[in-house]
Amino acid sequence: ATRLEMKPLWEEFHQLGTEMIVTKAGRRMFPTFQVRLFGMQPAEEYVLLMDFVPVDDKRYRYAFHSSAWLVAGKADPAMPGRVHVHPDSPARGAQWMKQVVSFDKLKLTNNLLDDNGHIILNSMHRYQPRLHVVYADPRKDSERYAQQNFKTFVFEETRFTAVTAYQNHRITQLKIASNPFAKGFRDCEPDEWPRAHNRPNAFPFSPIPRMRVHMQHGTNS
Amino acid sequence: ATRLEMKPLWEEFHQLGTEMIVTKAGRRMFPTFQVRLFGMQPAEEYVLLMDFVPVDDKRYRYAFHSSAWLVAGKADPAMPGRVHVHPDSPARGAQWMKQVVSFDKLKLTNNLLDDNGHIILNSMHRYQPRLHVVYADPRKDSERYAQQNFKTFVFEETRFTAVTAYQNHRITQLKIASNPFAKGFRDCEPDEWPRAHNRPNAFPFSPIPRMRVHMQHGTNS
DNA sequence: TTCTTGTCACCTAGGTGTTAATAT
């Protein structure tokens, strides 16, 4: 059995239509795909994997005037589909179960020629992340038990549209509000999202919404 | 078999009398203890450990005028001595051998009540780091083979004196010159030590040795 | 005196959305 961590946050994104950035160099997911595992055999070894399957065979575009996603045609051709093996694999059931398993090393890319082992996705397409738990069967004829040794878990609230730039402004705002690395883009009313209500010496409101300095290309001296 | 990484750097420190800082919160070693492993059974599992044994039962002090270490008495009483298990343990021989194994998560402390699992050492005492490779014998009566399943490696050039503040100024200078995290204390002639001769857009010399701003307590505003 | 502690400026390393320019 498996439980998705940060489920309320995932659901808030899902409700708006989750978007995940893909870049040439590879971009992490936010929220990060994290799970808690139960019911494994503590002393046996398992491999944890993730892959991403297309939700449908459509290409999408975002209509800014109506703030809605529209079908823009048939899906672009796709690679065979890569797999991300959790770097702690293989490990014993006890290891996997004793703490939250985080796939924070997983990166998404739109570079069809990527050779960093990142997950290759088509921008403007919808994907469903999947978790696979593979039992490393020590028996010699383990192939005959492949079925029972291979379990797949799907959390529908983790579905998303791959994008090279955010389309829905409310997604952007929720990312900024909930991702600690985007704190520099918050205008006021500091965190609260990462349920970190333990900020030392901080007033409930930032009195002065900081003036951000945006850069210009080639305007340096 | 095992080979020490960064051996020339270790030897340069050893020649001056290596010192390692210990703090209450725990301090990493520099140089980091890193090894390359050979001759393991690729498919079998091993645990890698480090511990630190006193070189002698003496306490030392540093004579600044003569720039030399002097015996200052008998060793202070010591804890039973902790062990640092490499966080990738257990793992297969193939995993350990395919890349340099780095003990960069290991931290040294002088806090006898430490509960972060750090290595506890007495300041102003000398220690010898040791590496232990333990074969996870699958046989039921594996205890009977403990001898052959347990191999210890000692590199004398990694011996050091634990200190709360550097004593030998030449050690300080070599740390600053070779540790990337101490780059802020270099006065001129940038790196060269971490053999990183590939700095982009840099002149052979920094024209202006930066003025460092040292802080004062409570002198703000 | 000698040694230890806590705080700080200054780094490394790398994850954010923004923006202007460039494809398509």
Place this chain on the structure above:
DNA sequence: ATATTAACACCTAGGTGACAAGAA
């Protein structure tokens, strides 16, 4: 028009020795 790219300011997270003050 729409989608992608690359450089950037601004963060998180945490590893350095210097220094002043404290402790033994």
